[in-house]
Amino acid sequence: MRGHVPIMRPGQTDDLESVGEATPFGRSVSRMFAVLFRPEMSRWRFRIGLAFFMTVGAKGLSVLAPVMMGEGINALTGDADAGARIGLAGFSFVALLSLFAVARFLAAGLPMIRDAFFATVTQDAQRLIAVDAFRHAQHLDLQFHLTRRSGALNRIIDRGVTAMEYLLRFLAFNIGPTIVELGFAAIVLALLYGVQFSMAAIVTVGVYAAFTITVTEWRNKQRRILNEADTRLRGISVDTLTNFETVKSFAAEDREAGRYDSALREYNRHYVTIMKSLAALNGGQEFIMTGGLLAVAILAGYGAVNGNMQVGDVTAIILMLFNIYRPLNILGWAWREIKQGTVDIEKLFQLMDRKSEVADAPGATVFHADTGAIRFQNVRFAHEGRTSGIKDVSFDIPGGAFVGIVGPSGAGKSTVLKLLFRFYEPHGGAIAIDGQNLADVTQFSLRKSLGLVPQEVVLFNDTLRFNIAYAHPDASDDEIMLATRRAQLGDFIKSLPSGLDTRVGERGLKLSGGEKQRVGVARAILGDPPILILDEATSSLDSGTEEEVQTALREAARGRTTLAVAHRLSTVAGADFILVLDDGRIIERGSHDELIALNGVYAELWGRQSGGDNQSFSRNAMTPQFAK
């Protein structure tokens, strides 16, 4: 696509949807600056102070330099009072011009030195904010993460942190100092040459800023329209090129070219508007500045003619105004960056202000597992935006028992397990483990005591060691290998040339389904949780692989309370007891034999499954050893 380069600036994305949104500017900016004063930043106090003084000092020198130049010229033209205005009476032309040179050099050089040493501070402040936001996002409830695309979260943090850098740069080191300079200059002009020059400078800058901001706001709107036209244009070209068969079969090639042509014309029209308005903006800015300079020159010339002013004074005033006007040429761009930056940082702060739906109660205690006895008491829960869910579920699992949960898909089996993890808060009733209500303990201590093997184990794109040790990061290689052997993964790892250092690929794609599941089992074994939760841990595997994983799971379940959701009834037939869940209610409960004798839903399902493709699976697959 054409025409993008001239309208894109570095650091600017083409996503301008949010430009122009009203945000509490002052609040987010002061919150951003507050980061500089956090205790973690205290080691940068000196640098921050130094940067402040260097910035103000540079501006002071930048205002004084033209005065020195002016006095130097006055000395040259033989004015007896040359230098007296600034307490340098009797200084020669060369001395005054040398002072001018030094002042000018420092005015330009100090900000560069500052930028060099302040980068560390900015980076550190950015890191603080980024880590804060990242940690906060990690701690937010599961529901939040489920409803948010991870890319979007990433973008919010990324953009917010970048925004911080350019807000600091523009506000603290550009716009702010320019305002300071204008203030200094107004004072110096009024004291040395007359208040009319201060007025002229202030009015010119005011008109300039108002004009720039108004035009930039208008251009932002045009830019959004241009982006929409661009999206339409892309849409048409991609759509027709992928639909070539339809286009051809309707002999519509020329019609499509026509459609493309008119979309392109539309785009070009808006593009030209943007370019014209840029020219108008720049032209207008020049007009205002030159007008201001002309007014000041006339005022000064008038003073010179009347004999109140020297040639050097006129030079000094004009030079001073040039200095003030110079940084203004980026005002339009800076304004847009600042606005976008405020929007970005506001979004980041919104994320950081978001409260987790599941939060530790004030004074939450540390959970201590004993035997791992689980009690659900009249638990009710419905997912956001759903009417049905868990309806009044009660059960008691003695410590160390093996319990199966079965039922049709969507019955709420996984939801029961998630409630146990306290990923969601029950809407009614209570869940307790070993007599401790989940609502009263910290999430950290609770989840440390629970191990989960889900239907599909998802792995980090790292080594096997990293993934297995995730439950217990300081485990030794011996401990890891022991866990892998118990998870029936020992031989597999031995067969790998890099062993535990083998990388598993994105989401574990370089492993087979069965291997991935066994990595999940090894991880659970290594974590050694008192309670193990299996959510259809073998449902996605073929029967050969399933058997291997079942063996691993049997091993993992030994000596702990185990809650196993199973799709295939055979995998839980050996359980101490089985809960049959349907539409959020427990409709049957008991041991396999009791449920068969009951001749209800379970017995019917059993009959269907053992008659169908699961024939090879006797209930011996999970024989008594599994139970304990």
Ligand SMILES: Nc1ncnc2c1ncn2[C@@H]1O[C@H](COP(=O)(O)OP(=O)(O)O)[C@@H](O)[C@H]1O
């Ligand atoms: N995060 C969620 N948001 C909204 N509804 C959900 C969510 N997770 C599950 N559900 C719904 O809750 C019901 C129970 O789901 P689930 O517990 O996963 O069933 P099961 O594990 O028994 O197949 C289903 O109707 C499902 O659509």
Ligand SMILES: [Mg+2]
């Ligand atoms: Mg499920």
